[in-house]
Amino acid sequence: MAKIVGTITTSHVPAIGGAIAKGLQSDPYWKPFFDGFPPVRDWLAKVKPDVVVLVYNDHGLNFFLDKMPTFAIGAAAEYRNADEGWGIPTVAPFRGDPELSWHIIESLVAEDFDLVTCQEMVVDHAFTLPMALCWPDQKWPVRTVPVVVNTVQAPLPSAKRCYKLGQALGRAIASWPKDERVVVMGTGGLSHQLDGERAGFINKDFDLKFMDSMVNDPAWATKYSTVELVELSGTQGVELLNWVVARGTLPEKVSKRQANYHIPISNTASGLMVLEPA
Amino acid sequence: MSLDKPYTDIPGTTIFDADKSREGYHLNQFCMSLMKAENRARFKANERAYLDEWPMSEEQKQAVMARDLNRCIALGGNIYFLAKIGATDGKSFQQMAGSMTGMTEDQYRDMMVKGGRSIEGNRKTGEKK
Numbered sequence: 001m002a003k004i005v006g007t008i009t010t011s012h013v014p015a016i017g018g019a020i021a022k023g024l025q026s027d028p029y030w031k032p033f034f035d036g037f038p039p040v041r042d043w044l045a046k047v048k049p050d051v052v053v054l055v056y057n058d059h060g061l062n063f064f065l066d067k068m069p070t071f072a073i074g075a076a077a078e079y080r081n082a083d084e085g086w087g088i089p090t091v092a093p094f095r096g097d098p099e100l101s102w103h104i105i106e107s108l109v110a111e112d113f114d115l116v117t118c119q120e121m122v123v124d125h126a127f128t129l130p131m132a133l134c135w136p137d138q139k140w141p142v143r144t145v146p147v148v149v150n151t152v153q154a155p156l157p158s159a160k161r162c163y164k165l166g167q168a169l170g171r172a173i174a175s176w177p178k179d180e181r182v183v184v185m186g187t188g189g190l191s192h193q194l195d196g197e198r199a200g201f202i203n204k205d206f207d208l209k210f211m212d213s214m215v216n217d218p219a220w221a222t223k224y225s226t227v228e229l230v231e232l233s234g235t236q237g238v239e240l241l242n243w244v245v246a247r248g249t250l251p252e253k254v255s256k257r258q259a260n261y262h263i264p265i266s267n268t269a270s271g272l273m274v275l276e277p278a
Numbered sequence: 279m280s281l282d283k284p285y286t287d288i289p290g291t292t293i294f295d296a297d298k299s300r301e302g303y304h305l306n307q308f309c310m311s312l313m314k315a316e317n318r319a320r321f322k323a324n325e326r327a328y329l330d331e332w333p334m335s336e337e338q339k340q341a342v343m344a345r346d347l348n349r350c351i352a353l354g355g356n357i358y359f360l361a362k363i364g365a366t367d368g369k370s371f372q373q374m375a376g377s378m379t380g381m382t383e384d385q386y387r388d389m390m391v392k393g394g395r396s397i398e399g400n401r402k403t404g405e406k407k
């Protein structure tokens with residue numbers, strides 16, 4: 001049977017792509033952020049995943065306001081990146097795993113999660129940059145399954161619903177009959193706000209409590225409404241819902257393998273965590 | 279009848295909800311068209327003519343030409359999509375975000391390096407009840 005060997009949760013700011021393209025990993029501004037990742041790569045070398053299930057929000061590349069699913073999942077053999085207009089290089093295509101995707105779809109729909117299924121899908125920076133941070137040579141050694149959560153157009157799914165989705169996703173992966181090792185990633189956040197007079201908003205206290213809850217109290221974020229999460233973490237900080245989904249795939253008890261937190265990258269408080277089932 | 283909006287009291291903050299999404303649909307669609315290099319070039323060559331290809335309100339077009347992002351947001355723009363205008367102008371996300379705060383670019387960058395804008399006084403309008 002398949003096994004979830006752990007989760008990686010991280011921020012996904014477009015500027016990271018610019019910094020990678022310009023080779024700024026050791027630049028004083030960027031170093032505290034990039035320094036979080038060598039331990040993640042060591043961990044990946046040890047756990048050797050076959051598949052990454054990556055939970056993120058799309059920013060208009062695949063889903064625009066014409067069609068905005070609350071939850072969607074890729075079921076393609078390949079996922080390509082495309083120009084989002086940032087002037088950062090696109091990355092090599094990712095291999096999909098349609099069989100696993102459809103297994104997850106069957107399993108989640110049976111648990112009353114009605115997902116939009118996508119046999120064609122392009123993936124944006126929220127998918128590609130975390131992958132590039134984990135595998136800087138961009139020769140992806142894993143197959144991938146993208147899971148997309150609407151964190152863009154209110155009403156957003158509640159943290160409670162996202163956590164339950166994660167739990168159901170965990171059960172779906174665990175019931176996959178192949179002996180494969182799966183890493184679940186969740187990308188976005190942490191606190192940031194890109195718009196309005198409150199732009200630049202950061203809430204370190206909240207972020208640190210949230211990161212602590214990822215280890216010790218996984219349902220903590222579910223006590224907040226999505227509007228309260230915006231109030232506490234910013235209009236875009238609410239992307240932390242993707243972390244909540246990822247966390248839901250792990251059992252109650254976990255051990256922390258790596259954590260990093262740094263303010264700022266661009267407008268954002270960056271967070272990074274690696275968790276394993278205890 | 280639309281729902282109550284208990285969330286309009288976070289200062290300097292707009293929740294991008296169904297009303298905003300409807301109002302800003304073509305504005306945001308125009309923004310997304312700038313993901314294509316040839317559209318960026320056409321927009322730069324003649325902004326007004328390019329904007330006139332979209333069924334946007336005159337106010338929305340004026341706000342785009344003035345690069346008034348707060349106004350764009352009030353008229354239904356979403357920053358994830360408005361950011362494509364900034365990218366077309368060669369501006370970073372930080373420059374765009376800063377432009378909405380009434381701060382200079384340097385002041386905004388300094389604020390971010392020092393830990394960002396605090397939640398103190400920035401959580402609810404009329405915070406002290």
Ligand SMILES: [Fe+2]
Nearest residue numbers: 012126188239
């Ligand atoms: Fe994002």
